[in-house]
Amino acid sequence: MIAKTEAGRLYEKVAQDLSQKIAAGQYVIGQRLPSERDLAQAYEVSRPTIREAIIALELDGLVEVRLGSGVYVTARLPRGGQAGEMDIGPFELLEARRAIEGESAALAAALISDEELEELRQLVAEMQAENARNVVMSEDADRRFHMLIATATQNSAMVAAVQMLWDARARSPQTQSLSAKAHAAGVTPRIDEHAEILKALRERSPEAARRAMRDHLTRVLESLLAATEVQELEQARARIAAERKRYTTTSG
Amino acid sequence: MIAKTEAGRLYEKVAQDLSQKIAAGQYVIGQRLPSERDLAQAYEVSRPTIREAIIALELDGLVEVRLGSGVYVTARLPRGGQAGEMDIGPFELLEARRAIEGESAALAAALISDEELEELRQLVAEMQAENARNVVMSEDADRRFHMLIATATQNSAMVAAVQMLWDARARSPQTQSLSAKAHAAGVTPRIDEHAEILKALRERSPEAARRAMRDHLTRVLESLLAATEVQELEQARARIAAERKRYTTTSG
DNA sequence: TGTCCAGATTGGCCTGACCAGCTAAGGGGT
DNA sequence: ACCCCTTAGCTGGTCAGGCCAATCTGGACA
Numbered sequence: 001m002i003a004k005t006e007a008g009r010l011y012e013k014v015a016q017d018l019s020q021k022i023a024a025g026q027y028v029i030g031q032r033l034p035s036e037r038d039l040a041q042a043y044e045v046s047r048p049t050i051r052e053a054i055i056a057l058e059l060d061g062l063v064e065v066r067l068g069s070g071v072y073v074t075a076r077l078p079r080g081g082q083a084g085e086m087d088i089g090p091f092e093l094l095e096a097r098r099a100i101e102g103e104s105a106a107l108a109a110a111l112i113s114d115e116e117l118e119e120l121r122q123l124v125a126e127m128q129a130e131n132a133r134n135v136v137m138s139e140d141a142d143r144r145f146h147m148l149i150a151t152a153t154q155n156s157a158m159v160a161a162v163q164m165l166w167d168a169r170a171r172s173p174q175t176q177s178l179s180a181k182a183h184a185a186g187v188t189p190r191i192d193e194h195a196e197i198l199k200a201l202r203e204r205s206p207e208a209a210r211r212a213m214r215d216h217l218t219r220v221l222e223s224l225l226a227a228t229e230v231q232e233l234e235q236a237r238a239r240i241a242a243e244r245k246r247y248t249t250t251s252g
Numbered sequence: 253m254i255a256k257t258e259a260g261r262l263y264e265k266v267a268q269d270l271s272q273k274i275a276a277g278q279y280v281i282g283q284r285l286p287s288e289r290d291l292a293q294a295y296e297v298s299r300p301t302i303r304e305a306i307i308a309l310e311l312d313g314l315v316e317v318r319l320g321s322g323v324y325v326t327a328r329l330p331r332g333g334q335a336g337e338m339d340i341g342p343f344e345l346l347e348a349r350r351a352i353e354g355e356s357a358a359l360a361a362a363l364i365s366d367e368e369l370e371e372l373r374q375l376v377a378e379m380q381a382e383n384a385r386n387v388v389m390s391e392d393a394d395r396r397f398h399m400l401i402a403t404a405t406q407n408s409a410m411v412a413a414v415q416m417l418w419d420a421r422a423r424s425p426q427t428q429s430l431s432a433k434a435h436a437a438g439v440t441p442r443i444d445e446h447a448e449i450l451k452a453l454r455e456r457s458p459e460a461a462r463r464a465m466r467d468h469l470t471r472v473l474e475s476l477l478a479a480t481e482v483q484e485l486e487q488a489r490a491r492i493a494a495e496r497k498r499y500t501t502t503s504g
Numbered sequence: 505t506g507t508c509c510a511g512a513t514t515g516g517c518c519t520g521a522c523c524a525g526c527t528a529a530g531g532g533g534t
Numbered sequence: 535a536c537c538c539c540t541t542a543g544c545t546g547g548t549c550a551g552g553c554c555a556a557t558c559t560g561g562a563c564a
Contacts, residue, residue, distance in 0.1 A: 009516070011307070026372050035545060046518045048300050051546085052307050057262070068525035068545050088409045096409035099355035101336050107351060157340045157348035157420060168409060287514060298549045303515085319515055320556030406561070 011052035013140050016170075022073055026174025027155050032070040032106055033063070052091075088168045090175040090224060097165050098217040101146060104162055105197060105213035106206040108152035116152045120198050128191050139179075145194060149201070149213075164176060182227040193219060194242060263304035266295055270305060274314055274325055284322040285315070302337050340420045342427040344474055349417050350469040357416055357449060357465035358458035360404035368404045372397060374479060380443045391431075397446060401453070401465075434479040445471060 021027060033039070036054070040047045054071055057063040064074045126141045143166055150162035169175050193216040200208035273279055285291070288306070292299045306323055309315040317323040330352050375397045382393065395418055402414035445468040452460035 011516095037545085048303075049517065051300075051305060054546095055304055055307060056311055059308060065546070066526085069527080070545060079540070088412070092407045092409045095359070096407055099359060099410065100352050100413060103351035103355060107347070155348055156343045156349065157345045157417060160340070160420065161348060161352060161416060164413060164416055165409060168412065186448060263547095289514085299551095301548065303517095306515095317515070318557085320513080321558075322514060 009052075010045055010049050011035075011056065014039075014049060014053035015056040017043075017140065018057060019060070019062060020170040020176065022057075023171050024180075025173045025175070026176065026180070027073045029073050032072050035070065087172050087174060090172065090178045091221065093165060093169055093172065093175055094217055094221045094224065098221070100158075100161055100165065100213050101149070101217065102210045102214040104146075104150045104153055105157050105201070106210035107155065107158065108149045109201050109204050109206040109209035111154050112149075112152040112201050112204070116148060117198070117202055119148055119212065123148065124191060124194050124198060125195065131191060133150060142194075149197075178224060178227065182224055190216065190219065261304075262297055262301050262309065266291075266297060266301060266305035266309040268311060269295075271312070271314060274309075279325045279470070281325045284324050285292060288323065339424050339426055342424065342430045343473065345417060345421055345424065345427060346469055346473040346476065350466050350473070352410075352413055353416065353469065354462045354466040356402045356405055356410050357453070358462035359407065359410065360401045361453050361456050361458040361461035363406050364401075364404040364453050364456075368400060369450070369454055372402055372453065375400070376443065376446050376450055379446065394446075401449075404453075430479060434476055442468065442471065 018033075027033060033054075034042065036047050036050045039050045043050065054063065054065065058065055058071075062074065063071050065071045070139065123141050123145045127145070130141060147159075147162060147166065150159045153159070193212070197212040197216060200212045270285070279285060285306075286294065288299050288302045291302045295302065306315065306317060310323075311315060314326065315323050316326045346456045374392050379391045379397070399411075399414060399418065402411045405411070445464070449461065449464040449468060
């Protein structure tokens, strides 16, 4: 699906975020979502915007609205249809992103325009602001940041690849719950790392951009591993150690 | 006020009515609908209700809203075949493959099993045999070679990414015709380059594998560029011939 | 004649409010 | 002690009015 959702209307962002949370199982099927008023407060938008988002979800068949009662999750089907919907693990996903988005950044460094650099700067600022306010929607700016870099490569195949990875991420219950846990554990959105990537792109240095992107995703991977360690029991330690060894030794 | 009688939200009625008028041709494709304020007045509803109706139409692909300009009727797309896969150009595809499959090879080098190495060896042999018999090089062996390497990464996200690229390649008319031309022009199946990749994988060297893969795809890219030039020359020649014919037959 | 800028128009979003269903808690009757 | 029924509080549905930014348009100016 062609991503027209970039920098779009507010309700689209909210709808996408809610859709992800439903897909991730954060709202069980049959469960009632928070009230429109609560959602408006949580997303820091007005109630009409929340209503529009809910209408979008309803038209997608994800949700059912019952007057006077609330809005209920009806299904858990992802937004774009049924193309390839296996659940890719969080660590696999990040490993692939490190490899692919690293190259995306390297390609973009040579081709990125001043306008796109400015957009990236704004997105970093946005993440910073949202982080300061501890707002729910912080993932959206992150996603747009990475997608914009892919777009800057002027290579639609690369855009499609990166898009696929983020779609898979949104569709993966494992990844969603894990990243939610990491968020709750106080993992910051890594403003400085994004700034480092931006800096490398500004310098038009493919090598520096690749390295900054890979470093960033390596750290995300590590913090996710740490979050996993904190939450899981001793029984899992051996397996985690094995994973860590594997995912940290193959960096190229 | 519109008949509030039956159940159903107001915006649904408005959306349905507008949808009918569009289908009936009352609003020609490309034409601008009345402004939200005017529609609100016409339907005797509030502007938020009109907005919700327009959002519904937009999600149905009937309409496109342009900020500051208005909402415009768009062409009705055939429902269902959403695959939305545009035709990705051959060169974009190869550039993306060089970046992504290069990393795929690097990852695989550290993890590939002896069984997979043996399979790769057989695939190279298969390509060689087909090439020796001057058979129409079925791309199948080539594809299986590259997919097997992706599989060897033991990373399903990477597999999905590489798979997507090959799917796009299979779907792309441009790429297909171009690669057919390249074959016709006597481009060899590059057995040696595949062997080089295999050799690097055998040595379990990520760097060598990445380099071999990138070199391979770079050369494919170059030969495709050459084929394009040939094709353009042929087209130019044909065009000239056609013109000559035209001017010699109609001038009399 | 061509260019440029200010006002009008449009969608994007917000605040605040009222109404009508629904739900569950609490009171009265048995 | 149990059950039914009222009722207060939620929830979504809708409205009204307003501000902002993007866009368009026409007239003034060079």
